[in-house]
Amino acid sequence: MGKVSSVSPFAPKTLAKLPIIDGVAFATAEAGIRYKDRTDLLLAVLDEGTSVAGVLTQSKTASAPVLACRKHLKKGEARALVVNSGNANAFTGKKGSDAVDITVAHAVQAVGCKPHEVFVASTGVIGEPLDAEKFAHLLSGLATETEPDAFEKAARAIMTTDTYPKLTTRTALIGDVEVTINGFCKGAGMIAPDMATMLCFIFTDAAISSDALQELLAEHAETTFNCMTVDGDTSTSDTCLMFATGKAEARGQKPITKANSKKLKAFSEALFDLMRDLAIQVAKDGEGLTKFVTFEVGGAKSWQAARTIALACANSPILKTAIAGEDPNWGRVVMAVGKSGEAANRDRLSIWFGPYCVARDGERAEDYDEKTVAAYMKNSEILIRVDVGVGKSGARVWTCDLTHGYVSINADYRS
Amino acid sequence: MGKVSSVSPFAPKTLAKLPIIDGVAFATAEAGIRYKDRTDLLLAVLDEGTSVAGVLTQSKTASAPVLACRKHLKKGEARALVVNSGNANAFTGKKGSDAVDITVAHAVQAVGCKPHEVFVASTGVIGEPLDAEKFAHLLSGLATETEPDAFEKAARAIMTTDTYPKLTTRTALIGDVEVTINGFCKGAGMIAPDMATMLCFIFTDAAISSDALQELLAEHAETTFNCMTVDGDTSTSDTCLMFATGKAEARGQKPITKANSKKLKAFSEALFDLMRDLAIQVAKDGEGLTKFVTFEVGGAKSWQAARTIALACANSPILKTAIAGEDPNWGRVVMAVGKSGEAANRDRLSIWFGPYCVARDGERAEDYDEKTVAAYMKNSEILIRVDVGVGKSGARVWTCDLTHGYVSINADYRS
Numbered sequence: 001m002g003k004v005s006s007v008s009p010f011a012p013k014t015l016a017k018l019p020i021i022d023g024v025a026f027a028t029a030e031a032g033i034r035y036k037d038r039t040d041l042l043l044a045v046l047d048e049g050t051s052v053a054g055v056l057t058q059s060k061t062a063s064a065p066v067l068a069c070r071k072h073l074k075k076g077e078a079r080a081l082v083v084n085s086g087n088a089n090a091f092t093g094k095k096g097s098d099a100v101d102i103t104v105a106h107a108v109q110a111v112g113c114k115p116h117e118v119f120v121a122s123t124g125v126i127g128e129p130l131d132a133e134k135f136a137h138l139l140s141g142l143a144t145e146t147e148p149d150a151f152e153k154a155a156r157a158i159m160t161t162d163t164y165p166k167l168t169t170r171t172a173l174i175g176d177v178e179v180t181i182n183g184f185c186k187g188a189g190m191i192a193p194d195m196a197t198m199l200c201f202i203f204t205d206a207a208i209s210s211d212a213l214q215e216l217l218a219e220h221a222e223t224t225f226n227c228m229t230v231d232g233d234t235s236t237s238d239t240c241l242m243f244a245t246g247k248a249e250a251r252g253q254k255p256i257t258k259a260n261s262k263k264l265k266a267f268s269e270a271l272f273d274l275m276r277d278l279a280i281q282v283a284k285d286g287e288g289l290t291k292f293v294t295f296e297v298g299g300a301k302s303w304q305a306a307r308t309i310a311l312a313c314a315n316s317p318i319l320k321t322a323i324a325g326e327d328p329n330w331g332r333v334v335m336a337v338g339k340s341g342e343a344a345n346r347d348r349l350s351i352w353f354g355p356y357c358v359a360r361d362g363e364r365a366e367d368y369d370e371k372t373v374a375a376y377m378k379n380s381e382i383l384i385r386v387d388v389g390v391g392k393s394g395a396r397v398w399t400c401d402l403t404h405g406y407v408s409i410n411a412d413y414r415s
Numbered sequence: 416m417g418k419v420s421s422v423s424p425f426a427p428k429t430l431a432k433l434p435i436i437d438g439v440a441f442a443t444a445e446a447g448i449r450y451k452d453r454t455d456l457l458l459a460v461l462d463e464g465t466s467v468a469g470v471l472t473q474s475k476t477a478s479a480p481v482l483a484c485r486k487h488l489k490k491g492e493a494r495a496l497v498v499n500s501g502n503a504n505a506f507t508g509k510k511g512s513d514a515v516d517i518t519v520a521h522a523v524q525a526v527g528c529k530p531h532e533v534f535v536a537s538t539g540v541i542g543e544p545l546d547a548e549k550f551a552h553l554l555s556g557l558a559t560e561t562e563p564d565a566f567e568k569a570a571r572a573i574m575t576t577d578t579y580p581k582l583t584t585r586t587a588l589i590g591d592v593e594v595t596i597n598g599f600c601k602g603a604g605m606i607a608p609d610m611a612t613m614l615c616f617i618f619t620d621a622a623i624s625s626d627a628l629q630e631l632l633a634e635h636a637e638t639t640f641n642c643m644t645v646d647g648d649t650s651t652s653d654t655c656l657m658f659a660t661g662k663a664e665a666r667g668q669k670p671i672t673k674a675n676s677k678k679l680k681a682f683s684e685a686l687f688d689l690m691r692d693l694a695i696q697v698a699k700d701g702e703g704l705t706k707f708v709t710f711e712v713g714g715a716k717s718w719q720a721a722r723t724i725a726l727a728c729a730n731s732p733i734l735k736t737a738i739a740g741e742d743p744n745w746g747r748v749v750m751a752v753g754k755s756g757e758a759a760n761r762d763r764l765s766i767w768f769g770p771y772c773v774a775r776d777g778e779r780a781e782d783y784d785e786k787t788v789a790a791y792m793k794n795s796e797i798l799i800r801v802d803v804g805v806g807k808s809g810a811r812v813w814t815c816d817l818t819h820g821y822v823s824i825n826a827d828y829r830s
Contacts, residue, residue, distance in 0.1 A: 061753030061761045091749040093762065093778030126746025127779055317732060317817070318825050325826025331541025334506040338476030346476045347508065363508030364542055402732070404819050410733050411740025 010284035011164040018151035023047035023245025025146035028157040031135035034086025039157035043142040044081040052078035053213035055221045057238040063090030065120040076210025079113035089122040089130040099132035106136035110143035121239045155184035166281040172270035177253035179206040187282040200240040207246035207255035215259035224275035228398045230286040283398040288405020298394040299387035305342040306395035312340035320402035328373040330358045348389025425699035426579040433566035438462035438660025440561035443572040446550035449501025454572040458557040459496040467493035468628035470636045472653040478505030480535040491625025494528035504537040504545040514547035521551035525558035536654045570599035581696040587685035592668035594621040602697040615655040622661035622670040630674035639690035643813045645701040698813040703820020713809035714802035720757040721810035727755035735817035743788040745773045763804025
């Protein structure tokens, strides 16, 4: 079995350096909500005229901040984002919504905006009351200390069991004006696709209406964050928000109000690429992982069916432990395909581990060589491809292996 | 974290001693299919007039033996059962059905019956061709050596990663004639409810038609085997067969042809009790377990909804590892309820760990005392109850914790 280390083996050696985005600035604080000696509170201040879009957890026990975001998103305007780590403010009843109200009220004072322009997100332990008085009073001070060149600081403040901050940046042309998109996110366990599956915040200086932004964000969430899983567990708190400050308008970018505008094509592609990058960064920081795993399913009846089959593989404990054990146990891929409930032709099913065909047309490949495939399993990045033989659609899902490290981390999370 | 031992901590100190059932006898052999120095082949010979019923995996990649059982069940008559362990004969293409044909042909010769009266089951590694020539020739010899008092031997021959054989017995009156029901089964990993979720064989001397038997078996499978999970993984091979030799007719039992006959009430209850006992024995031998866990969900809209919610809890890796860590992390119960997709009222949700209410009406219980509940988590049998506050239906699901032992067993299964 691969070695489990305290930092993901996929942690980048150097972090991406993100350029500033005109119209947004950050400040962080050590509020001591749960963690000691690290930042756990983030304030992002957005200039007037910023539009916002969001994709939120579909959990039936969504947290108080998620409910607030859902409400505030209706107006599509943003001036402040407040995020705390260490406590999810989920399943905290009336106290939970009170804590959100207190936070919003302090942010309104600090930034000088309307309540619906404030977005809040919380991540950490579920079920413990969050004492907003402990940190909300810090917001007025933070609002005076914001700096634009602080994406890494912001990304660090929202981490929980993450072993590295997750950041990335892209540029795109809208017309002939170059705009920037920056994003950062957190997430390592309790990660499964059901809309946004982590905290993720994306910022751009492009001038795009909230409706158009919403359409783009939701579309790309389906094929990025919603195609990534660590343990199949959907959080109560997961939130992906995107803010467009519109500052590129001053440089000549004509504001866009329709998601299907041809002018948005390059931007949409860059956004997809950024979101996929962040989704993969989350999978590569899966709790206790030793291997990053991609499942590609083809020959399915639809993209949805292919994703369901790929997720059945990616969420199978018995298959994920085999991968941790560097065992090319492709029989467990057969099992996972079979349990997915989606159409598959048992007698046309083919499976590849990396470049090696292990099963073809419903049985072990004639040229299958266990030693060769076992050697492939020593790699830290594993690609498993499946053709289910019933159609022409495909999907790709990212995940990691299931290791002793995952068990250790989650058996002791609160102690 | 509880100690992981090589034998389940729930292994019975003494195995149940099963009485003989008139009309059935067993023989076993060391065929060397995969294991060394242990039996791996079972032949059960049934007297003429035996009726049969079966519940089979719903996997889309069901094994060759499952397909054969499905076909043979249509006639409802049985004379022989052949089971091998070590190789599942699943995903073995044409070779797989050939292996079944060879096995059936040898059994027909050995027992002197028709092909549709032979039932076959295989369990073990998926995807490796099963060489039936290696063992089918043994059946003629085995047929001459069968003994009725050999349930434990039979149960041992079908084990894979099981750490103990699972056997149980019940009696019931049909009219004023006492009949016996014996059952044994195997299963420890790749266990999830989707019809039968293991190999299970049940024998009775009652005279009951195959149609009536089928109805009873399917009904009770729903609330027993289909309410039990180890890892949420559905096998390609799972098979539950029940044989009724009808020998009690000689002692005056009037044959029964309708499942809803009032005379079957006590028998039906005894059968349910036997199947529940076996299902719990499987959960108590879950791979690497240290704790046996029962989830009881109440206040749901229907039994199906309650079961779905209970299974979302029972299959959540992050919740199961918390239980392994003896951490009363009830926030993860909230998460699992939320991700189930079934109706739940966040603000009326209540949760108990054993006798202790940890959450009431959507937030932490006022009298919650972490130390008391943490002490409860030291128990080896854990009961978690949830009321989701939207209806009057309930369901119960049995499972185990997710430990380092599970990871170790499944990372190295084939090596």
